[in-house]
Amino acid sequence: MFNEARKLINTNAHIYIERLAEAVAIRSVSTDLSCRDDCFAMADLLHRWIEELGGSSDKVLVGFQELDDGSRYDLPPVILAEFSAGKPRQKPTVLVYGHYDVQPAAEADGWSTDPFTLSEVDGKLYGRGSTDDKGPILAWLWAIEIHRELELELPVNVKFCLEGMEESNSECLDDLLERESKGGFLSNVDYVVITDNYWVTTDKPCLTYGLRGLATFHCEVKAGTQTLHSGVYGGCIAEPMTDVIQLLAAVSEYGHGDIGIENCGRKSATPITEAETELYKGITFDAEAFRHEAGDVPALLGENEKEVLMNRWRYPSLSIHGIEGGYSGEGFKTVIPGAATGKFSIRLVPGQDGKAVEESVKAVLEKRFAELKSANKMTVTSTSSKAWLADPRCPLYQSGAAALLKVYGVKPDLTREGGSIPVAGLLQEKLGVETMLLPLGQSDDGAHSENEKMSKRNYLQGVQVLFTFLGEIARAHEERGDMPNGTPKRKGTLGRLKDIWYGLS
């Protein structure tokens, strides 16, 4: 059926692009309350398409936002939808997570085209949401549609969880996942696939099996209620900005490359294994191009490309993002802010416990603040979400790899990401099943930037990848049978794929 599907995708290409254009035209910007109706419209469109394709869809309201003035705004609904395979009892269920809200966009930001009009230029489909994450969501729907058009029974049950607040911290999603995972809509899920991610390069597909977590910190020091003139008050008061600088210096004193705080540094990361080291060998990564994309920084940390990737993916890092308070504009103002807040974060890795990181950082801040003997008041607030790591040797990844190999003719790279997508860890933990990031877009798609695009090739071949993947995961599941350790009962897909990972068996 692989070739039939490919032919059909080529025939339908203009329809898929028209539908993507229809989706991109809806300004479902979740951070902009004036676009809240558009978020609902986008949910309605997906809901209609799913039902037209024979799925069942539920738009679940999850709560509301309350502003300081007391006004309330309903949160966009989470779409919980399902496409049943013929014999649901014997077939596994794959849950697809995605989001239909988008980042803000305006032509004034530097777009070459109207961000809410899908524009094809040189084989690229430009438009806000094209790759993040409307394109990938739609590719899933067309992969299901092809089964219908080719009169094929779905090889697995496919469920969707599509939210409309991903770009706004997935507000209220936790509660829904908690509720639905316990005997609800999500209780019989066997595999989770997330297509909200990108290749490491522009030309080689990958599967992503790990993400760093994130601990965020706001460290505020307050003296008084107003901004003061340094000529009048300089020397007469303990300045909050000086305190904050000393505090930030204390947490970042190891400088670049490690973090000198207990539970936070490289030592607290899970030790690297030989198998993991092997994984890095074949990864296509151009450090020089990466350095250039970073705005021509003078150097990267890491002796070679493998070390740079490890710094990015498997080691913790501390970044200071800025200081709230004081004068941050151009030029000079001799102000003493009444309060200053240092903002920084630590990317967490497997082996690290978010709560322990938060506590250790707070202890360093408190110790340093005590040393300063400042009359001011310090307040620290923090949050943390764990790193996520899957075992890429499991059948889910082997199925993903098989699909990518068939469509692109190359073994995908096995990668991690330095960023954080908390829902991956959350779903893996709550549902207790194998979870995979299956990116359809390329490294240069510009997800949160101006001129966001998805290549026409990636969009259409993405449909083929997902169509193929559904067959592969069904076969892998069947081969795996009831073996508790996931070893396949007989040689089949997995037998063919066991050498797909460099050195892993």
Added chain:
Amino acid sequence: MFNEARKLINTNAHIYIERLAEAVAIRSVSTDLSCRDDCFAMADLLHRWIEELGGSSDKVLVGFQELDDGSRYDLPPVILAEFSAGKPRQKPTVLVYGHYDVQPAAEADGWSTDPFTLSEVDGKLYGRGSTDDKGPILAWLWAIEIHRELELELPVNVKFCLEGMEESNSECLDDLLERESKGGFLSNVDYVVITDNYWVTTDKPCLTYGLRGLATFHCEVKAGTQTLHSGVYGGCIAEPMTDVIQLLAAVSEYGHGDIGIENCGRKSATPITEAETELYKGITFDAEAFRHEAGDVPALLGENEKEVLMNRWRYPSLSIHGIEGGYSGEGFKTVIPGAATGKFSIRLVPGQDGKAVEESVKAVLEKRFAELKSANKMTVTSTSSKAWLADPRCPLYQSGAAALLKVYGVKPDLTREGGSIPVAGLLQEKLGVETMLLPLGQSDDGAHSENEKMSKRNYLQGVQVLFTFLGEIARAHEERGDMPNGTPKRKGTLGRLKDIWYGLS
């Protein structure tokens, strides 16, 4: 003539207020190029008034501002004006410095009245420029006018140097002062008086004999040309923000109360003398009110009111004003700026050399940056202007004190200021003559804030103070004669005043 002048001032009060209203109505905001014509209009008004009073006035063009787009704007003129006493050869010359430009102002900033309409409420004259510095300039003119109306010869020659760029760093004033002090308009000046300053309280007049200088620093660390995502680049590059934090921490490591850099700390200040210590004894200063005005900071640095004042006036202080680059708004953004600039300044005091301070700070920054072994590039730029200190025992201060004592019935406090007015030091240095700050406004006038005001009392009594001062300085000058050390030839004003300063003789 004291009483005749007082009667006349009361009679003329409404005229003086009308004229101040006329001046306040002119939007001579020097930082706002759209107001440049108004700056010229303000100069024209002063020029006309001076000539009508019998003075001679010259509007000197000092240059132009060139914008990045190549457009040029003429700088507002400096008014060099003169009122000759009858026998100029035998009478001394007093130079009055003031400025006719104002800070920006808009009702939207929180003004209770239109900032460019002088509004009298409860005996206070609200309006931009009322106290900074249009009111004090006009008070000088009316003090001269009274001599004319009372048919009195001026007791001294009075020269004016009135600039229109004071709120914009007095651009191009240096060159003019340099030129005119060498055989030009300013070459025969005997005393300099500046009325661009305020009392330390709302009810007791003062004379100000010292100002701190200022060294400013921009310390930029640059990695690349763009802002990066900490999830993608965190751990892979040396972050400029981390570098800047360590650099700022190094220069501010002594924390509050002193500066731990060679040539910059308290040790480099001129040692305090017994006479100076005595001066502080009688100064009216309410530290608790000062703490409250600072936005209720938890504590002031200093064991008692004297120490707080010393910290403010005679010791150096280092303030960190903010960081350019990164995210300084509310909330959280996981950005790594491509470049970050730390901005800080040091208030300089007598005994400190600005150039030495700049060099020492740069040395600390360079040493710390070398320790960081960062691949980034650091650039430091700095400026400095010296502290200014006059000897308040000289006849100029005694004359000022005598005038204030006559008008207000109290001995004025002898104060310094923590802020910086570079022109004071500049004039004293270039002309080599006694220089004095003679404030007419009160501590709560709000010079650069919304609702700037000058009390009607201070404006009108200010005219009386200046009228009286002109007579006092003429007499003191005559008494002083040609004695090289300034000791009076015979007992007179100075004899009466020698005990006016607490403990000084």
